[in-house]
Amino acid sequence: MTTKEYSVLELCEQVLFVKKQTFKNSQDKYLSKLSENYHVEIIKKRPMIIALTTKGKSPQQVDDTKFLEIIGCDIGGKDITLLKFILKSILERIIVPGQDEIAHHAKQAGIWSTDSRGSVKNYMAFLRENNIIVEPMTIPTWDNNPLVKRVIDKETGEILPTYYKKICNRIYFDYAKDGSSFQRERLPKNTQEAIEMAYYNSLPEMMESKIYPLYAKGHSDKYINNERMKAQDKLLREIGTAYGINYCVRMDEPSINPVIKGKLKEYFGIGV
Structure with a gap:
């Protein structure tokens, strides 16, 4: 710990970055703010001399610093507790990691004052912008059904x-x-695996009976894609009903950047 003495003017210019009169108008407020990071002692009253002794970081500050080092970005004014909750929820795989659900459970846990999905949506966007939540890998796929129109690159063939x-x-x-x-x-997990297996086993038959004929009738790709999505949703709901599910839906699980995923799991105490 180090101690340094300041006149009011020096304190305002070097530490508080406010005008001298501003400090005098709200002296108690600024001294209280200083006490968050310093031991504050008034050495002399006229003219006022103030001694500031640096404090060691609190356990919470140490914990927050470790988290910020892992994610490797400046969070600005964002609530660090909510950021932690979002990432932990994704990694724990207990709740559905959707905006409504995260907002609701964050409020239930007492770390967020509202269950508005808008706030969580903004935080999720921030995590994507900073490459903490990453887009899934994609692989090119060709449908070999002869009814599906082939698109050929005019330059390369x-x-x-x-x-x-x-x-x-x-x-x-x-x-x-x-x-x-x-x-x-x-x-x-076992129910999810059973539904997924049943879905992909039934998907080829659904495509043959409901989607491929649309190509033969000359419908546009936009229309066919829309019909395919509706048919896939209906198929999933039908399979879910067979398993006693009221309205079965699926979503892509948000993916944490693999570079920091293991570190976050260790930080949150989640089994790797």
Whole structure:
């Protein structure tokens, strides 16, 4: 710890960065603020001389510093507690990591004053912008059904991919448990695996009977893609119903940057 004495003017110019009169108008307020990081002692009253002795970091400050070093970015005015809660929720895989659910559980835990999804949406966007939550890897995929129109690169003659398949874990959940979106229930792992297997086993038959004929009828790609998404959603709900699920939906699980994922798991005490 180090101690340094300041006149009021020096204190204002070197530490507080406010005008001398501003300090005098709210002296108690500024002394209280200084006490957060310093031991404050008034050595002399006229003219006032103030001694500041640096404090060691509190356990919470040490903990926050470690977290910020792991994620490696400036969070500005963002609430560090909510950032921690979002990332821990994703890594723990207990709740559905959607905006409504995270906001609700953060409020229930007493770390956030509102269950508004807008705040969490902004925080999730911040995590993506800073490469903490990363987009899933994609691989080019070709549909070999002869009815699917081939798109060819005019310069190279290469047959372009029909679509790009995302490589990521998917979460299956009951969309409207108890009629409340923020109480969506993440299904048990074995149930999720069974539903996923049934879905992909049934998908080729659904494509043959409902989607490929649309190509033969000359419908636009936009129309076909829209019909395909509706048919896939319906298929998933039907399979979910067979497993006793009210309204089965799935979402891509947010992916934490692998460079920091292990460090965050260790930080939160989650088994690697």
